[in-house]
Amino acid sequence: xxxxxxxxxxxxxxxxxxxxxxxxxxxxxxxxxxxxxxxxxxxxxxxxxxxxxxxxxxxxxxxxxxxxxxxxxxxxxxxxxxxxxxxxxxxxxxxxxxxxxxxxxxxxxxxxxxxxxxxxxxxxxxxxxxxxxxxxxxxxxxxxxxxxxxxxxxxxxxxxxxxxxxxxxxxxxxxxxxxxx
Numbered sequence: 001x002x003x004x005x006x007x008x009x010x011x012x013x014x015x016x017x018x019x020x021x022x023x024x025x026x027x028x029x030x031x032x033x034x035x036x037x038x039x040x041x042x043x044x045x046x047x048x049x050x051x052x053x054x055x056x057x058x059x060x061x062x063x064x065x066x067x068x069x070x071x072x073x074x075x076x077x078x079x080x081x082x083x084x085x086x087x088x089x090x091x092x093x094x095x096x097x098x099x100x101x102x103x104x105x106x107x108x109x110x111x112x113x114x115x116x117x118x119x120x121x122x123x124x125x126x127x128x129x130x131x132x133x134x135x136x137x138x139x140x141x142x143x144x145x146x147x148x149x150x151x152x153x154x155x156x157x158x159x160x161x162x163x164x165x166x167x168x169x170x171x172x173x174x175x176x177x178x179x180x181x
Contacts, residue, residue, distance in 0.1 A: 018045075027079050049077040049145075057178070058083035061147065061171055069164060071132060072152060074123060075175075077145040078105060081124060087150070096125045105136045105146045110169060112160050123148055133160035135172035139180055147172050 008016050018028065026047060028034070033048040058075040065073045066085035074092060075083040079102075081092045101123050104111050111121055111134040120130040134148035147168055149160065 032078075047079070049079070049082070052077055052080075052082050054179075055082055058175070059085070061175060065147075065149070065167065065171060069149065069167065071158070071164070072129065072150040073147065074150060075137075075145065075147050076101070076105075076123075078102065078143070082145070087129075092124055092127065095127065098122050098125055101131070101134070101146065101148075104134060105138075105143055108136050108138050108143060110135045110165070111148075112165050114159075123150055128153060132158060133165045133168045135169045137172045137175045137179070139176050142179075144176070144179060147175065 006019055006022070008019070010016050023029075028047055035046045035048040037044040037046065062073040062075050062083045062085035065071075070086075072086035073084065074081050074087075076097050079096060081095050081097065084092050098121075100121050103109075104121070111131055113120065113130065113132050121134075123129060123131045123134070129150040129152070132149040132151060134146050136146050137144045149164060149168060151158065
């Protein structure tokens with residue numbers, strides 16, 4: 001475990017401030033859920049991801065979509081890829097998503113690659129693949145991540161059909177509904 005040398009006092013309500021630099025490094029944003037563990041005499045804080053907790057569930061959806069459309073699929077939380085199908089798992093699982101994908105999720109926008117614009121949305125940091133179609137996984141009150149079809153490589157980008165777009169939206173909506181139950 002890495003020590004930072006920072007000491008903070010607990011206030012009369014039991015709160016402690018996580019330093020800005022630590023929040024920046026760990027990409028902890030205002031409103032993010034934090035999980036707390038007790039290990040012997042240590043208190044351990046960890047950024048919580050409901051999609052990461054449901055990795056098997058997310059993986060099943062990715063596998064079904066890949067078998068149906070034969071396009072690589074990723075499921076990500078607000079920071080990282082949590083499930084993948086059609087791409088070697090070691091290549092992308094736990095890799096950070098790009099700021100553009102984070103913005104798409106945060107703003108609850110559906111993304112579809114369009115030939116006319118020529119703009120390509122990279123999904124994963126330092127990865128050449130592009131998003132073909134993506135939809136946020138969100139409820140009325142919370143946003144959890146996204147599910148996306150990707151290109152096979154960074155060179156050729158197939159265009160999403162209307163069926164691809166509807167399918168990715170339906171799967172995102174279903175996962176969102178499961179998170180409510």
